[in-house]
Amino acid sequence: MDQAPLFERLWNGSAQMEEWTEAVSVGAITSVAENVITVHTTYFCGSVTVIRTAAGLVFIDTAKPDTADQTLATVRGWDDGPIHTVIYTHGHIDHTSGIRAIDDEADARGVPRPRIIAHRNVLRRMERYEASHGFNSIVQGQQFNKPGYVYPIGQRRPDEVYDDTLSLTIGGEQIELFHGRGETDDASFVWLPERRILASGDFVIWVFPNAGNPRKVQRHVPDWAAALRRMEQLKPGVLIPGHGPVIFGEARAAQVLRDGAEALEHLTNRTLDLMNRGATLDEVLHAVKVPAGYLAKPYLLPKYDDPEFLVRGIYHLYGGWFDGNPAHLKPARTAELAAELAQLAGGADKLAERAATLAAAGQTRLAAHLIEFASAAAPEARQIQAIRARVLQGCIEAESSLMGKAFLAVYQRDAEQRAKATDQA
Structure with a gap:
């Protein structure tokens, strides 16, 4: 499928992401570069990027439970070779759950399962999901109106972890991992320096950054901005978002990274300015807004998360849970x-x-x-x-x-x- 015309309409705002989701629903491949593809099945499933190397395939993420088989089948239409390594960009289930399909295939073929590499905090996340399994099941079931929903746990854990950066050479392909905090505290973005290809994970998701979910643990707006700045300094020629279509061209990649960073920096700086002058949470929430120019960008539309939720998270990050109203101290x-x-x-x-x-x-x-x-x-x-x-x-x-x-x-x-x-x- 030629995605270029649809991409241009997404970029100029004349098409909505729902149209792209429908177009890739049968399983679509974006040819990123020689021996590098990205597989899409739906916007709500994280992108899966695959690198063909002399040692075998390298997967960046694995898809969610209900699209894992489709994703793997789409990859197999491109290359049927062994899978050498899987990189989790973070521990959310739409990026890790496909490992079961990958492992099942390896077992059926009688070949070794691939090694998994991720940031150290992915292990802690998986432990937390088990400890709060009942709560996560309730919240997700409520949010998506699925009575009796059971949150998937038990994904295979990483074999190798790192802290800040990790350099790999797999089958002649140089791959670098960088840690950053944003939507999660266990996030990685992946850089192919010889190709100038950046797989951002969920630091870029074609909507306003998802850093304010009311029913999730603390998210990290200032660190998210810092990670985007770090990516911008790499000057990628191709940007592969965690969700949504691939962005080609250094100028466009830089624009997306810069605009996202600036919007998050504005929220952080404005919130801190008011907090440092003694403002309560109520005052901050109703005073801090994202400049309209950012929210008009097709890749920063506030369609999923709400910038106001991010402001609340920034206040909590720096000021704790008490909002400055004495009636709320012991209500x-x-x-x-x-x-x-x-x-x-x-x-x-x-x-x-x-x-x-x-x-x-x-x-x-x-x-x-x-x-x-x-x-x-x-x-x-x-x-x-x-x-x-x-x-x-x-x-x-x-x-x-x-x-x-x-x-x-x-x-x-x-x-x-x-x-x-x-x-x-």
């Missing part, structure tokens, strides 16, 4: 506070009615506060839960990021279920 139970406010308002239904009015007027943030207090004060009230579902639907429609929409939808579904349950009782 009352939400249900107790809700009951008190409902009594002052003349009943939980009054809070719900006001929430509906505010939502209709476009004041969805304020409406969300009031409807959640109404729900907490009268959780079994059918009419209040019905209003709650409508108010939260308005919040979803007002939210631009997929992540924000997904988390709001968790509670909207809860309201719908409670309304039905109490109606049937």
Whole structure:
């Protein structure tokens, strides 16, 4: 498939990433250079880059559970040789889970399984996923509306780890790994110096950096910017993102890396400036914005994560969990506070009615506060839960990021279920 015309439309903003995802859904190969390809199956599955060497194939990432077989089959249409080494750019399941398909194939062929190389913190991540397995399963099941979802664990762990940098020569191919913190603390980007090819991992993902997920561990906005600057200094001629199409040309690669770094540096510097002057989290959240010019870039659209979530993460990184509001230091139970406010308002239904009015007027943030207090004060009230579902639907429609929409939808579904349950009782 010739991806060039579609890429140009993505670059100029006249095409959406959903169109690219549909185009590569059957398994598509981008020829990056002689003996180097990148395999795509969907935007939501990490890119898999494969290097053909005299010692065998080198994989950079492996795909997610439901696309691993398709990805491997696509590679096998290009080269059927042994897989010598697998590099994990980080420990997320859409980059590591395909190792099972690779290992199963090696076992079936009676050849050694490939060695796995990654940053040292990938081991710690895999241990943490096992320790918090129940929580991760609940959160992911809620976010993606998959009741009973079980978060995949047990991926094969790295055989070799490194700390800051690692230089490899495999079958005559020089490969360099660099560690950086961003979406994760275990991330690597991969540099082929003789070819000037950079595989960025999830430091570049064709949307605004995913550094603010509300239900994930601390992410590292300033370090993400530093990693992008480090990549920019390499002056790559080809940039292979962790998600999305390959970017060819030194000028375009530099632009993507520079713009991403500048946007993250702006958020970090502005947040720190306000914190250093004593601003509370509430003040910071409503004052720090990304300049609109960055958010208009087709590779920095805030479609998945929300820059406001990143600001909260920066505040937490430097200032801890306390937000500067004394009522939040040792807060009352939400249900107790809700009951008190409902009594002052003349009943939980009054809070719900006001929430509906505010939502209709476009004041969805304020409406969300009031409807959640109404729900907490009268959780079994059918009419209040019905209003709650409508108010939260308005919040979803007002939210631009997929992540924000997904988390709001968790509670909207809860309201719908409670309304039905109490109606049937």
